[in-house]
Amino acid sequence: MSFDPSIFWEQLISPVYLQGAVVAVLVALGSLVLAVAIGLAIALMKSSKSRVALASANTYLWFFRALPSMLLLLICWNALPQLIPALRSDWYNPFIAAILALGISEAAYVAEMLRSALMSVDDGQRLAARALGMTPVQAFFKVIVPQATRIALPPLGNELVALVKLTAIASVISLQELLRVATIGVQATYRYAEYYAVAIIYYLVVVSLIMILQSVLEKRFRWTSKKGRIAR
Template identity: 55%
Template sequence: MEFDTTIFWDALTSQEYLDGAVLSLVLAAAAQILAVIIGFVVALGRVSKRRIPRGIAAVYVWFFRAIPTLLVLLLIWNAGPQLFPALREDWFSPFLAGLIGLAVVEAAYMAEIIRSALLSVDEGQALAARALGLTPAKVMRKVLVPQAIRVALPPTGNEFIAMIKYTSLASVISLRELLTTAQVGVSVTFRYAEYYVAALVYYLVIVSVVMALQAMLERRYRWVSRTPRTWRPGRTASSALAPNAPAPKEVSA
């Protein structure tokens, strides 16, 4: 059996694949945003000087880093309605279950990223800001967070790319995302190569666009000071600043 380009092209350009790709991207973006918010709160607990918040945050990170994401999704979708009757209503959709499951697991990883970023900022920055009369909230918002973003941005971008791929796990809770769309086509035609390769192309395009946006954001937060060229023996300070300027003549005694 050969690769059928017609089936591949029909799947690649179908509305079902486009809807599945959009749903995967929306779910990944929403889950990542929610994970950043939860992770920021957990990170504050991790760096707190009080024992109770620090202990609760540590347990949260330990728990959700220890269990598989797939198991969390199954617990929320299948065991949740069994334990909480309110989840049996129509409002509890596979999208919402996937959003909660992916967000709470990713928040544990984002908490460690944000914690490391906050600790990378020199303590003197906060002390200087407090000496200027800034409140702790303003110190965090205007001094610590802007500097921590620069450190946290690259790993956060990597986590978002991973999140896009983790949305495929939502296929087990009946969410019709990109991979589920490909599996539906395979179950009908048994053309594995064509339908899976079409999904692969969508993932490659989405991740490539995200990587380009990540590179743009990293350049936006890159603080680089322009310095003169390295001084070499035989060059004066003025020639180092102006490489094309003629060297001064030596004055004989």
């Protein structure tokens, strides 16, 4: 059975693949937002002087680094509704379960990225902000976070790319993401090469767009930093 270009082109312009790509990107973005929110909390707990906070952060990192993402996905989709009655509803669908599972899992890695970025900001910046009359919260969000963001952008961009690819495992809970769409086509026609080739093209396009956006953001933050130095 040879490669059939007509099937390839027909699927390449099919809206079903585009919808699958959009779902994959939305799940990846939602997971990254959740991972950053949890990861920031864990990073701050790791920097805390409280033994309880430090122990809790270390326990989270230890537990969710040890857990395979696939297992956590199955737990979120199958086990959580069994334990939490509120999740036995139509609003809790594979899309939400995938964001929850991947966000919780990846937060264990994002936490260390954010902690490294926060630690790289000189402590004198915080002291200078306090000397100007800022509260600790104001100093954190107005002085520390902008500088840490510039440092955290490259690894977070890589994390988003990894999450786009990781959404493929959500096909096991019937989420209609990109790989699931290709698999359904393969099961119906047994044309492996054509359908998987289309999936490859869409993954390449999505990852390329993310890399371009990451580059633009990095340049913008680098330009802002230089402008700030010149102004001083």
